[in-house]
Amino acid sequence: MLKFSVEVGPKGSATDYDTLRNICLECERLGYNAVYLPDGVQWTDFECWTALSHIAASTEDLRLGPAVTFVTYRHPLILAKMAATLDVLSDGRLEFRLGAGGSGVLIDRVHCGIALPKPILRVEMLGEGIHVIKKLWREEKVTFKGKHFVTKDATCDPKPLQKPYPPITVSATSKRMLRIAAEHSDIWEVSESLNDYRWKVEVFKDYCKEFGRDADSIVRAFEVTVVIAKSDREAEEMAKKYQSKRVNTKGYGFNPLKNAIIGCPDHCVEKIMEYRRAGVSSFTILFIGLKELEPLRLFADYVIPAVKNM
Numbered sequence: 171m172l173k174f175s176v177e178v179g180p181k182g183s184a185t186d187y188d189t190l191r192n193i194c195l196e197c198e199r200l201g202y203n204a205v206y207l208p209d210g211v212q213w214t215d216f217e218c219w220t221a222l223s224h225i226a227a228s229t230e231d232l233r234l235g236p237a238v239t240f241v242t243y244r245h246p247l248i249l250a251k252m253a254a255t256l257d258v259l260s261d262g263r264l265e266f267r268l269g270a271g272g273s274g275v276l277i278d279r280v281h282c283g284i285a286l287p288k289p290i291l292r293v294e295m296l297g298e299g300i301h302v303i304k305k306l307w308r309e310e311k312v313t314f315k316g317k318h319f320v321t322k323d324a325t326c327d328p329k330p331l332q333k334p335y336p337p338i339t340v341s342a343t344s345k346r347m348l349r350i351a352a353e354h355s356d357i358w359e360v361s362e363s364l365n366d367y368r369w370k371v372e373v374f375k376d377y378c379k380e381f382g383r384d385a386d387s388i389v390r391a392f393e394v395t396v397v398i399a400k401s402d403r404e405a406e407e408m409a410k411k412y413q414s415k416r417v418n419t420k421g422y423g424f425n426p427l428k429n430a431i432i433g434c435p436d437h438c439v440e441k442i443m444e445y446r447r448a449g450v451s452s453f454t455i456l457f458i459g460l461k462e463l464e465p466l467r468l469f470a471d472y473v474i475p476a477v478k479n480m
Contacts, residue, residue, distance in 0.1 A: 175204035200470035204233035226260035235265030241299035262331035269341035352377030361393035391452035395430035435472035
């Protein structure tokens, strides 16, 4: 069965807690699988992990996690401790989602002075970091000496409730990142054009063979922006309005409308089925107009029922 989760967008998406809480409660009511919050400083509304802890106390079934979190922000031991704590507090509802850092961390470097190593080093750090985190979640004491991280008899208690650990999503598009995803991920997520995704699937499968893993056992997920309205014309007007506002405010990071699905529910069904035929079984959706809740409802009422069993 297909899974649909909702990503709360960058700064301006939920500027007050009532709005954020209402979005999450509506997602739970409508049956979305999870809600993800952006993890950053300058380009986000709320601090991700603090807000997730509060949302966990307000929800029962909704799974929760960062849209993407980074070992460049926090040492793997700190990240392992934070994630394990949230898994316990949420009664085992954490989705642990990682990447090597993109436009958001670049914004934080420019405005906040947060270190941003070169891409090849960030990929190395991520691979080491996931290895350390997994060991911390499964073993009593961890001694590790790598190129970027060192621990000596380090512990992480309490352990996560989910066994052997919460599902790990790696957001990966480059070949180096695909290799990390093939080695470590339970879920591989991409956010680019469907044509690019198709050929990268073959690269991903080759890397899975290298690590002795069955590529079909790893969930393939897609992050996509959706602009949905009752008619194609209304959806296109929403997209234009959003783009105009984004240009005027200089935007935050990547352009969400690149490769977006824009249209009425029937059009959205057609596009989702294209992804499904390409092997995608989980979707992370960034809705334009999310705070008004209507896009959530339209998609849940008309699109999900039409595709959920495909």
